[in-house]
Amino acid sequence: MAPELYGRRAEIAAVESLVGRLRTGRGGVLALTAQPGLGRTALVEYARAICGPVPTVQQTAPAALPQEGPLLVCVDDAHTWRPADRTALLADLRRLPAERPVAVLLTLAEHHVRVGELGGLAILRLGPLDDSAAGALLDRLTRGAADPDVGAWLTREAAGNPRLLTALVTALTPDQLAGRTPLPDTLPGGEAVLHDYAAPLDTLPRATRALLLLAAAAGEHEPEGAGADLALLLRAGGDPGELAPAEALGVVVGAGGRVHFTHPLLRRAVLHRAPLARRRAAHARLAEVGRDRLARLVQLACAAGDHDARLASALAAAAATPRPHAERSAALARAAALTADTALRTDRLADAAEAARQAGDPVRARALLARTAGAPAHGGVHQVRGLLSLADGPAADAREALLTAAVLLPPEPARHALIGAAEAAWAMGDAAAYREAMTRVPACADDDSLEAYRAGMCAVLSGRTAEGHALLRRCLTAMQRTAEPAGLLRAGAAALVVGEVEAACGAGARALAAVRAYGPEVLLPRALEHLAYGELRAGRHTTARAHALEGLRAAHRTGQPNVAACLHAVLALAASVEGDAEACAGHAAAAAAGAGPHGLQQAATLAVWAVARADLAAGRPGDAAARLAPLVAPGPRRGHFAVRMLAVPCFVEAAVQAGRRAEAHSATAEFTRWTAATADRLAPAQLARCRALLAPPQQTAAAYESALVHHDRSPGEFERARTQLLFGQWLRRGRRTREARGPLRDALVGFERCGARAWADRSRGELRAAGEAVAGEPGQGPLAALTPQQQRIARHVAEGATNREVAVRLSVSHRTVDHHLRNVFAALGVRSRVELSRLLAGDGGLPDRDEEIAAHL
Numbered sequence: 001m002a003p004e005l006y007g008r009r010a011e012i013a014a015v016e017s018l019v020g021r022l023r024t025g026r027g028g029v030l031a032l033t034a035q036p037g038l039g040r041t042a043l044v045e046y047a048r049a050i051c052g053p054v055p056t057v058q059q060t061a062p063a064a065l066p067q068e069g070p071l072l073v074c075v076d077d078a079h080t081w082r083p084a085d086r087t088a089l090l091a092d093l094r095r096l097p098a099e100r101p102v103a104v105l106l107t108l109a110e111h112h113v114r115v116g117e118l119g120g121l122a123i124l125r126l127g128p129l130d131d132s133a134a135g136a137l138l139d140r141l142t143r144g145a146a147d148p149d150v151g152a153w154l155t156r157e158a159a160g161n162p163r164l165l166t167a168l169v170t171a172l173t174p175d176q177l178a179g180r181t182p183l184p185d186t187l188p189g190g191e192a193v194l195h196d197y198a199a200p201l202d203t204l205p206r207a208t209r210a211l212l213l214l215a216a217a218a219g220e221h222e223p224e225g226a227g228a229d230l231a232l233l234l235r236a237g238g239d240p241g242e243l244a245p246a247e248a249l250g251v252v253v254g255a256g257g258r259v260h261f262t263h264p265l266l267r268r269a270v271l272h273r274a275p276l277a278r279r280r281a282a283h284a285r286l287a288e289v290g291r292d293r294l295a296r297l298v299q300l301a302c303a304a305g306d307h308d309a310r311l312a313s314a315l316a317a318a319a320a321t322p323r324p325h326a327e328r329s330a331a332l333a334r335a336a337a338l339t340a341d342t343a344l345r346t347d348r349l350a351d352a353a354e355a356a357r358q359a360g361d362p363v364r365a366r367a368l369l370a371r372t373a374g375a376p377a378h379g380g381v382h383q384v385r386g387l388l389s390l391a392d393g394p395a396a397d398a399r400e401a402l403l404t405a406a407v408l409l410p411p412e413p414a415r416h417a418l419i420g421a422a423e424a425a426w427a428m429g430d431a432a433a434y435r436e437a438m439t440r441v442p443a444c445a446d447d448d449s450l451e452a453y454r455a456g457m458c459a460v461l462s463g464r465t466a467e468g469h470a471l472l473r474r475c476l477t478a479m480q481r482t483a484e485p486a487g488l489l490r491a492g493a494a495a496l497v498v499g500e501v502e503a504a505c506g507a508g509a510r511a512l513a514a515v516r517a518y519g520p521e522v523l524l525p526r527a528l529e530h531l532a533y534g535e536l537r538a539g540r541h542t543t544a545r546a547h548a549l550e551g552l553r554a555a556h557r558t559g560q561p562n563v564a565a566c567l568h569a570v571l572a573l574a575a576s577v578e579g580d581a582e583a584c585a586g587h588a589a590a591a592a593a594g595a596g597p598h599g600l601q602q603a604a605t606l607a608v609w610a611v612a613r614a615d616l617a618a619g620r621p622g623d624a625a626a627r628l629a630p631l632v633a634p635g636p637r638r639g640h641f642a643v644r645m646l647a648v649p650c651f652v653e654a655a656v657q658a659g660r661r662a663e664a665h666s667a668t669a670e671f672t673r674w675t676a677a678t679a680d681r682l683a684p685a686q687l688a689r690c691r692a693l694l695a696p697p698q699q700t701a702a703a704y705e706s707a708l709v710h711h712d713r714s715p716g717e718f719e720r721a722r723t724q725l726l727f728g729q730w731l732r733r734g735r736r737t738r739e740a741r742g743p744l745r746d747a748l749v750g751f752e753r754c755g756a757r758a759w760a761d762r763s764r765g766e767l768r769a770a771g772e773a774v775a776g777e778p779g780q781g782p783l784a785a786l787t788p789q790q791q792r793i794a795r796h797v798a799e800g801a802t803n804r805e806v807a808v809r810l811s812v813s814h815r816t817v818d819h820h821l822r823n824v825f826a827a828l829g830v831r832s833r834v835e836l837s838r839l840l841a842g843d844g845g846l847p848d849r850d851e852e853i854a855a856h857l
Helices: 009-023 040-050 083-095 131-142 148-158 162-171 191-203 206-218 230-235 240-248 264-273 276-289 293-303 309-319 325-337 342-358 362-370 379-391 395-408 411-428 431-440 448-461 465-479 485-497 501-518 521-538 541-557 561-578 581-598 601-617 621-632 644-657 661-677 683-694 697-712 717-733 737-753 757-769 781-785 788-798 803-810 814-828 833-843 849-855
Strands: 028-034 056-058 071-075 102-109 122-125 252-255 258-261
Touching: 009 028, 009 040, 009 071, 009 102, 009 122, 028 040, 040 056, 040 071, 040 102, 131 148, 131 162, 148 162, 148 362, 162 191, 191 264, 206 230, 206 240, 206 258, 206 264, 206 276, 230 258, 230 276, 240 252, 258 264, 276 293, 293 309, 293 325, 309 325, 309 342, 325 342, 325 362, 342 362, 342 379, 342 521, 362 379, 379 395, 379 411, 379 561, 395 411, 395 431, 411 431, 411 601, 431 448, 448 465, 448 485, 465 485, 465 501, 485 501, 485 521, 501 521, 521 541, 521 561, 541 561, 561 581, 561 601, 561 757, 581 601, 601 621, 601 644, 601 757, 621 644, 621 661, 644 661, 644 683, 644 717, 661 683, 683 697, 683 717, 697 717, 717 737, 717 757, 737 757, 757 788, 788 803, 788 814, 788 833, 803 814, 814 833
Parallel strands: 028 102, 028 122, 056 071, 071 102
Antiparallel strands: 252 258
16 A cells, blocks of 8 residues: 655656556666655655556665666665765666666665666655645645644644654654644654764864864854854864865854854754763853853853753843844743743743744744643733734633733733733724723723823714824824834724824834844734725735735745735735736635635634625625625624724615615615725715715716715825716716717826726726727727727627616616627627637737636746
8 A cells, every 4th residue: 555645746747757667668767866754764664565466576785786677676775885886876877878767766764875876767856845735645644633832833843854853743742742742842753763863974174073073063143044143163173174075065054253053954953963061061161152142051051960040040131132032032942942930931932932922933932831731820921922813813711811811910011911912902803802801901001102092082982083083092192102013003093093194104113123123023014004905005016915915924034914805905905906806806816715714703804805896896786785785784794893894885886776775775874874984085075975976966976976075175196086086977877978079088197107907997888988099009900990899798798798787877768788789790790709708819819718818827
């Protein structure tokens, strides 16, 4: 039976191809190379299992290759052969005729392959497993019983090595795997794999091995992959000339005054290979010559043999000074390992986990929390767990953990836990839970801005809008006196609530600059999200998209999929303006996929709004109204409390065009009440537009003109252009074509200035229908002989729309479409909708599906 392999699709295909050649009477050679433990032997076993009736031979010693076949010859671990025998084998393989039905599968440890040794042979290099494959293997090894946090740490420590992962899992107890008892400070079980990694180092000169040991020991203080400071190694007695043999062997690379191991397991292998006394001596020597107090204390902790209360206290005190969060986490974890007292040890592990979280390393943070398993309830542990869930977990779970933490913590950290619980409630769209958490936040005598924000948000959500806005404006004043990122992000949120969009963008930009300069890394995607959303509200969609894309990369890098879901929603909104329907749908789907399981109502609402707006741009008001109706109407399925009113103008436009006027009237009535209370500067213009859409014919023009007057007093080029487009459409359909051209021209210019391509296309179509040629447009081909209205109907029909759907899109009767379509068929000499579609596709009036598909391949 073939072994179950994970993450080896390409390798399996290559082995199957080799075996398949035997069935056609041909042979070949495939050489597999890999670092220790990556699965060379497993692939050999797989090849033997799938051969079926084809005989296989395991060749473990020099011998002539068989002459008859079909036959599969497996030579596993050929690097263990004597050099002369291996050279002879490789020479025979190069002379093996392809027509001889003998296939050879050869495996070698990568670090034993000499330069050019495998020239002329097909070579496949096995790399480490990716996270998905390693996770699948972990599930099989543990039968799904591993705690997610424990599993993530095991996967990280295994570095994609399946044999090491298997060894680590095997060495832990069921209770440790399930997270019921603490993990050891150093995971056991990887000794055999590390021994294999270290074996090639025995060929290096003794002085080189001593330098490598110093480099490996120095890395205990540095972040993963940062390397060791070469100057520190030299002060510790290392000889720079001894680095060359290790570089030639591919063990390390020297660059920029630092020494980097080429694989993380090599550094661990060097430490594992050295006797305990030599390891401690290396750490002690680095502590002697180090110039940084925290680094020296970490090295002393590594050299210590047992609990040491004084050293642990010194480490914790040094970690409390301003330092990079990753360094603080490493130091606090060392301090915890030296601490005998359970309560104090838990305190330090919680602090280490929080520092790792702020450094953007949630896997390490969760692994540190796993070391507290079995300890009494601890506020710091609950707080870090809740904040981690807020970034990567159900928002409801995050809220409960943070509320629990607030009960257990002293007033100052309890305040931050309650603010986190409020953020979780906001993400869930639960206004009452948000208000309840913020009400519980203790008064902060030394932070007027936080107190004003807390009281102001509670007042707004309780219906005391004027009082709330006055309090929130105090946050904007205090914003000028702070450079603290969290405070700036609160000020930006307050600015949006009181309608100061430019102030919100300014606060977001300052928060982003502060995070980039001073950290913490964990706030980078959140700062970019706030800034992107503010720019979106300001109508700067291109800039919003750029910042959201950067935020998305940062969110993935720092393990914050919940923030990624919000950023996908922002990108969907930007795409709905820019007219990229495919990008809008893709980002909206990604936002929904992340928002659904974790209860992120705000991201879900924004995503639906984006798709509905794209539907409107494409002339599908019925689809847009159907999407938005549950979000803007009262009831259990309504959208996020802070977003649903922003989507009402879109819904009213779609509902009126789709014939759902009663729902549009109801939504407009609620929007009227909201406009009276909100400070959103766009709301009066949008309300006037909604009223124009619903007004009797004799009042419509005045309503649109009133809306444009309101637009003159507020920012928002895109929204103004939408009002002008609707006004121009109404005038043209009322046969006032000469009057319609002015608003339609203004709409086209506005949409072009904001990069709203699909909306600009709609404006051009309306201008054509109003009898005005649009500058810069390509020729109409066979449609040139048609009237503007006939051209529009022909395009919609050729795209697959029914006559009724065209009537809805163009706001005309079904009989009018029938009449025009008969004239179109007669003018173009076509007899069916299919012929019309082919004619327009062939002329370039419509995208040809085959060409469109080919363009994406």
